[in-house]
Amino acid sequence: MNAAxxxxxxxxxxxxxxxxxxxxxxxxxxxxxxxxxxxxxxxxRPNMKNAGPCQCPAPCHAWAAATTDPRVLASPAWVPVWHEAVAVAYHPGGAGLTVVDLDNAAAVEWARETLPATRTVPTTRGEHWIYRGTMPSSNAVRPGVDIKSTMQYVRWLGPGAGRMAVLPAAVRALVEKEDTTPAPGEVASSLPARPTWGRSVATGCCHTERYVRTGLERGLALVRARTESGAGSQAFGVARFLAAQHTACPGPCGLAAIGEEIVAAAVSVGVPEPYARRAVANGLETAVERAV
Structure with a gap:
């Protein structure tokens, strides 16, 4: 009784x-x-993917039953269920939130190196990182990482600690779908030649041209090596890493030109141009967010 x-x-x-x-x-x-x-x-129920007319007073339909109505929570249909319950869950999307569920120590370490700091909640095996904003949910977006927001539930484990940050582009990019393998018989698309990075577009950069070009060429090689899959994700990582090298420069540093070269490299191995542009733009934006 007391537990309920x-x-x-x-x-x-x-x-x-x-x-x-x-x-x-x-x-x-x-x-x-x-x-x-x-x-x-x-x-x-009306708020499910297949919206319907269900008005059942019981907590049916999992996450779709989640409510903020105290009359429902303490209603005759719900009270007996609380006596059998062992935990409380919440619908993050319904609260305007996204939870990055990190299921092990390696996933937590990846998040600390990659994502903007936000409110964190310890779990049995890892951590929940909670951001303001919603997005589609997706499991196994990378080893040990699930995204829980719309049409999902999360077990309540306490309020956590830290200031809640706005949902970053780096998290949204985790659920983007890409097709990096051209269909049989087709030729991978390419982009028209564009100006490459140079001092004409980087008048406020603190680095030497050799330093920038060496890092860029290494990054482009990593993207071009992903001929079977993952080139879009690699482009995101390269863009984020290269942009982070310029956060202390007074600018401009010609990041747009660097981004164009990364996009072209991704497209050359079959990544659709719209996806490549989103991935690179998200990578550049994430580096700026982490520097603020």
Missing amino acids: NGLLRTALRLAAAGVPVLPLRAGKLPFGNCPACARSACGD
């Missing part, structure tokens, strides 16, 4: 703060649908 009351109190407190919540049963799983909602017989 404690979970309900937590749920009500979160709901009052505008965070949609739901109960979880053993195994960190939502409660199953009632017979009327089983196998989508009810037509599903």
